Amino acid sequence: MLKVENLDKTFRTGAGDVHAVQNVSFEAKDGEVVAILGASGSGKSTLLSLLGLLDAPDRGSIDIDGTQLANLDSAGRTKYRSSQVGFVFQQFNLIPNLNARENVKLALEFAHWPKDDRDARANELLSMVGLDASKADRRPAKLSGGEQQRVAIARAFAAQPHLILADEPTGSLDKATGQKIVDLLREVANTQRATVLVVTHDEKIAKQADRRFEIEDGTLKEIA
Amino acid sequence: MRAVGVVVILAVAIALSISMLIARDAVTSKINTVKASTGNTITVSPKGFFGFNGGGTPLKASAIDALLSIKDVTAVQESLSEELTSSKTSLTSPTPAGQLGSQFGFGGSNNSSGGGFGGLSSGTTFTIPVRVIGTNSPGNALVGGANGGGTEKLTSGTSFSPTSTSDVAIVGSTLASTNKLTVGSTFTAWGTKITVVGIFNASSTFTDSSVLMPLATVQKLADSSGEVTSATVVVNSVNNVAAVDKAVTKKLGSVADVTSTQATTEAALAPLNSVKTISTYTLIGSVIGAAIILLLSMLMIVRERRREVGVLKALGAPNKTIIGQFISESTTFTILGAVVGLVVGILISSPITSALVSASGGSTSTNTGGFVRRTGGAGFTGGGSGFTPPTGGFAARTGGNFHFGGVTNTLTQLHTSASWSTLAFALIAAVVIAAVGSTVAAGTITRIRPAEVLRSE
Numbered sequence: 284m285l286k287v288e289n290l291d292k293t294f295r296t297g298a299g300d301v302h303a304v305q306n307v308s309f310e311a312k313d314g315e316v317v318a319i320l321g322a323s324g325s326g327k328s329t330l331l332s333l334l335g336l337l338d339a340p341d342r343g344s345i346d347i348d349g350t351q352l353a354n355l356d357s358a359g360r361t362k363y364r365s366s367q368v369g370f371v372f373q374q375f376n377l378i379p380n381l382n383a384r385e386n387v388k389l390a391l392e393f394a395h396w397p398k399d400d401r402d403a404r405a406n407e408l409l410s411m412v413g414l415d416a417s418k419a420d421r422r423p424a425k426l427s428g429g430e431q432q433r434v435a436i437a438r439a440f441a442a443q444p445h446l447i448l449a450d451e452p453t454g455s456l457d458k459a460t461g462q463k464i465v466d467l468l469r470e471v472a473n474t475q476r477a478t479v480l481v482v483t484h485d486e487k488i489a490k491q492a493d494r495r496f497e498i499e500d501g502t503l504k505e506i507a
Numbered sequence: 508m509r510a511v512g513v514v515v516i517l518a519v520a521i522a523l524s525i526s527m528l529i530a531r532d533a534v535t536s537k538i539n540t541v542k543a544s545t546g547n548t549i550t551v552s553p554k555g556f557f558g559f560n561g562g563g564t565p566l567k568a569s570a571i572d573a574l575l576s577i578k579d580v581t582a583v584q585e586s587l588s589e590e591l592t593s594s595k596t597s598l599t600s601p602t603p604a605g606q607l608g609s610q611f612g613f614g615g616s617n618n619s620s621g622g623g624f625g626g627l628s629s630g631t632t633f634t635i636p637v638r639v640i641g642t643n644s645p646g647n648a649l650v651g652g653a654n655g656g657g658t659e660k661l662t663s664g665t666s667f668s669p670t671s672t673s674d675v676a677i678v679g680s681t682l683a684s685t686n687k688l689t690v691g692s693t694f695t696a697w698g699t700k701i702t703v704v705g706i707f708n709a710s711s712t713f714t715d716s717s718v719l720m721p722l723a724t725v726q727k728l729a730d731s732s733g734e735v736t737s738a739t740v741v742v743n744s745v746n747n748v749a750a751v752d753k754a755v756t757k758k759l760g761s762v763a764d765v766t767s768t769q770a771t772t773e774a775a776l777a778p779l780n781s782v783k784t785i786s787t788y789t790l791i792g793s794v795i796g797a798a799i800i801l802l803l804s805m806l807m808i809v810r811e812r813r814r815e816v817g818v819l820k821a822l823g824a825p826n827k828t829i830i831g832q833f834i835s836e837s838t839t840f841t842i843l844g845a846v847v848g849l850v851v852g853i854l855i856s857s858p859i860t861s862a863l864v865s866a867s868g869g870s871t872s873t874n875t876g877g878f879v880r881r882t883g884g885a886g887f888t889g890g891g892s893g894f895t896p897p898t899g900g901f902a903a904r905t906g907g908n909f910h911f912g913g914v915t916n917t918l919t920q921l922h923t924s925a926s927w928s929t930l931a932f933a934l935i936a937a938v939v940i941a942a943v944g945s946t947v948a949a950g951t952i953t954r955i956r957p958a959e960v961l962r963s964e
Contacts, residue, residue, distance in 0.1 A: 329958075337821055337958035358825075365823020376818040393823040438822070 285311040285334075285446060285478050290343035292329055292501075303329035305501040307343070311494070313445065316469050316479045318492035319503070326501035327482045331448045334480065335368050336360040347445055365393040369439030369477070371468070373451035375431040377423040383409060383434045384419040387441050394442035408437035411474070412467055429460035433467065440471050447472065447479040453488055465491055510840065513804045517844025518851060520797035521936065525852025527790035528932055530860035534783045538776050542745040549752050549767040551738040551759065565734035566763060568726075574740055577754045582741040584644035587725050587734060590636035591718075597695040600635040601685035601716050637682065638717045639696065641725025643669045645677070647739075659719065664690035664705030671721035674728075677705035679715035697728040749773065782863045794936050797844070801944030805837050809951045820957040829952050834945040841944070845937035849930070 292304040303326040311317045321327040332338040334345060336352060345352040347367060355363060369390075370376075377386045387405040396404060409419050412433040423431050432452060439447050449468060453461030465481075465488055472479040481492060489495050497506050551571065553563030565587075574583045591598065645666040647658065659677070667675050676696075678688055683706045686694065692703045701720070709715055726732050742751045748767050756765045809816065819829050 332958040335821065337956075361820075361823055361825050363823075364821060368823075370818075370821050372818075376814065378815060378818070389819075389824075390822055393825075393828070 284313060284346075284348055285480075286344075286346040287334070288344045288346075290330070290333060290345070291341045292326075292333055292338065293341055302501045304333060304340070304503075307498075307501075307503045309496065309503060309505070311478045311480065313476045313478055314473050315494065316472055316481065316492045318489035318495045319480060319482045319498055320484060320486070320489050320495060320506070321482070321498040322484060325498045327498050328450060329501075330498065330503070331450055331480065331482055334446065335370060335448050336363055365390075365395075366442055367444050367446060369442070369444040369447045371432070371435050371439045371447065371449035371452045373454040375423070375428070375435045375455070377431055377434055377438070379423055382420050382422050383414060383426065383430075383437075386423070386434055387438045390438045390441040396442060404441065405437070408441055409434070411440075411471065412437045427460075428456050429463065432456060432460075432464050436464070436467055436471065440475050440477065443475055443477075445477055447477050449479060449481045451483055452481060453483070453485065461485075461488070509808075513801070513840050514843045514847065516800050516804075517797055517840060517940070518847035520793050520800060521845050521848025521933065521940075522851035522855065523848075524790050524793035524797065524936060525849055525929065525933055526856040526859045527786040527793060528929055529853065529856035530863055531783055531786040531790060532926065532929065533856075533860055534779050534786065534864075538779050538783070541772060541776060545745065545767075545772045547742045547745045547748055549740040549742065549748060549755055549765060551740060551755060551763050551765050553736065554762055554764055564762070565731060565736055566738065566759075568733050568735050570759060570762070571735055571738045574738070574755055574758060577740075577751055577758065579743045579747040579751050580740055581743045582644070584642065584647055584739040584741065585722055585735045586643075586737045586739075587641040587722055587729070587731055588736045589639045589641070589725060589729050589731075591639055591696055592636045593634060595697055596637055598637045598682065598686050598718070600637050601681045602635045602712070639676075639720060639725060640717055641720050641722040641729075643722040644739075645669065645719060645721075659707035659709045659714070661705050662708050664703070666705055667721050669721075670723070672723045672727070673721065674699055674701050674724060675704045676701050676718050676720045677707050678703055678719070679717045680706055680708040681712055681715035682718065685716075699728055778864065782860075785863060794939065797936070798940045798943040801837060801841060801940050802947045804840070805833065805944040805948040806951060808836070809833065809948050813955055816952055816955045817957040817959070820955065826953055830945075830949040833948045833952060834941070837944040837948060838941045841937045841941040845933050849933045852933075 287310070288308045290304055290307040291302075294301045294303055305326075307330060309317075319327050319330065329338070333340050336345075336355065340353060343353065352360075352363060377383075378389065381389065384402070384405045387408055388401045391401045391404055406416070406419065410416070414430060414433050414437070418426060418430060423434070426434065432455075436452075439449075447468070452468065453464055456464060468479055468481065469491070471477075481488065483489055495506050496503050498504075551566065551574075553566050555563045568585060571583055571585050574580055593599075645659075645668075659679075661677065662680060664677065666677055667673065676694075678686075683689070683703070688694065688703050688706070690703055690705060693700050694703070695701065696718075707715075707719065722735070726734060740751065740755055742748050752765060752767045756763075759765065816829055820826075
């Protein structure tokens with residue numbers, strides 16, 4: 284269960300203050316897929332950064348399953364990211380000199396997953412996202428965009444996090460592949476009982492979510 | 508390709524530093540060898556003293572004794588040299604006059620009353636006088652050149668004590684053979700019966716024709732109380748010879764000629780010292796250069812992989828894990844560069860050393876011991892077959908001012924080798940270079956904020 288209250292984030296620039304996130308509050312249940320719609324510069328990526336503890340809010344609270352996250356120190360934030368959050372990026376952001384399996388195992392390593400179980404867990408996840416076993420040993424450059432995003436999803440879910448933050452996960456993919464990725468996110472979210480927040484500007488993708496929000500000038504509001 | 512490029516550049520820098528280190532070691536070794544071979548002694552003789560060709564006033568033993576108070580002086584060996592003509596001794600010199608002796612005609616005469624040095628009148632014959640050295644340093648009486656150089660080694664009998672006043676002598680093996688002397692034999696000098704207590708050999712016909720006696724005995728018999736004709740100042744290190752030379756000269760003033768081979772040696776070694784300086788600075792420069800190369804390379808690598816670092820941080824990688832990965836990379840680069848550089852450095856060290864020595868003006872063959880001439884003059888003691896300079900020093904005439912160092916060093920013949928210390932240096936340099944490169948990379952990594960990296964997507 285994710286609970287966000289009164290979240291604020293302001294960036295100070297030469298041109299003045301930019302209120303990237305203003306008084307954002309919402310809740311999301313385990314296994315729920317939430318879409319956040321917004322144009323470029325609306326604050327959606329900043330919101331994801333705050334939820335993923337990549338950045339600290341100026342004000343407000345983030346609560347996951349009763350744990351307050353806003354007050355964590357640097358080590359606590361790192362530990363939280365490795366065990367409770369999974370990221371899926373528009374550009375996949377796989378480590379180029381590691382193969383698909385090693386990319387997944389990397390997340391398991393950071394989460395201190397038992398060493399002997401990492402291979403099996405990585406293979407299980409790659410199988411779950413539909414990547415051929417023959418491609419598990421390939422480096423990202425040898426995989427298609429869709430395959431890379433599948434590996435990224437497997438990596439995001441590897442440590443069984445409670446929260447998956449997906450930033451334009453279909454932005455670099457064709458429509459058919461994008462749809463498959465959305466289906467996959469939903470399926471894995473159900474299986475793993477994780478809350479999935481998908482940031483997108485694609486209405487079709489957003490409509491497939493359980494709930495939809497729109498962010499504009501840093502202000503979030505739920506839409507039907 | 509980038510990694511290969513970094514390794515190659517590092518290898519070149521490390522090869523340069525290794526070759527400079529080897530060159531420096533070789534030159535330092537050569538300098539030390541030359542310095543050591545020129546000895547750590549300083550010869551003191553009366554001003555203008557020209558052996559028995561005249562000149563000079565004997566030195567006062569009390570003034571020479573005072574030299575012991577000079578810093579870094581470990582001993583002062585005093586000697587009083589006399590030449591015994593046939594009228595003063597029962598000994599016969601083993602050395603024939605030879606052509607040179609007859610031609611120059613100095614060295615005494617058996618027909619003259621006092622054995623003068625002014626040459627012979629026509630029709631007279633002469634014999635070479637027997638040289639007697641009174642010394643307070645038996646065992647080292649020949650050291651320092653003034654007394655012929657080399658070291659006397661007893662072949663039979665015993666020596667006498669430095670402070671002995673007895674009428675005893677140890678005689679050179681050639682002289683003993685000529686005069687059929689053995690331990691226990693006696694001969695006369697200045698009308699006094701002298702007992703032979705030992706026979707010595709210095710591997711030189713010149714010195715083996717001499718007699719060594721206690722300094723006090725010779726001073727007494729020759730009526731030269733409190734006088735010495737030569738002193739050898741022993742310095743604790745070859746590196747201090749120049750300073751002691753100055754101090755001795757200052758202390759004795761105008762009454763003495765002070766000679767050492769140090770000044771000539773330093774001049775001869777100047778090119779090598781220049782190479783040493785160049786190689787030292789190049790060594791430091793190449794290590795710093797290698798560190799800067801790795802530093803910039805790692806900065807470039809971290810900068811190019813900024814997104815990757817951001818992603819790793821987003822995935823929950825602690826800073827120390829990411830820093831460790833980059834340290835591992837920079838260490839790998841450095842070790843590869845060090846290994847390749849070490850091999851290349853060893854291979855190129857010899858030609859580079861030769862080139863540096865040649866470029867710095869070192870001659871291909873330099874007699875660093877030199878034929879050092881100070882105040883005084885040249886002179887030969889006559890002899891049938893001339894003379895054979897002994898190794899380690901040669902004074903052409905007792906008490907004279909010739910110093911043939913006997914040390915011929917080919918300065919460019921340097922032996923380059925990679926010692927364990929060189930390998931240790933390569934390792935330390937690699938560690939320093941890797942540490943510098945890694946530290947900067949670590950600092951950059953720490954400052955990367957994943958949110959900024961991801962926001963730029």
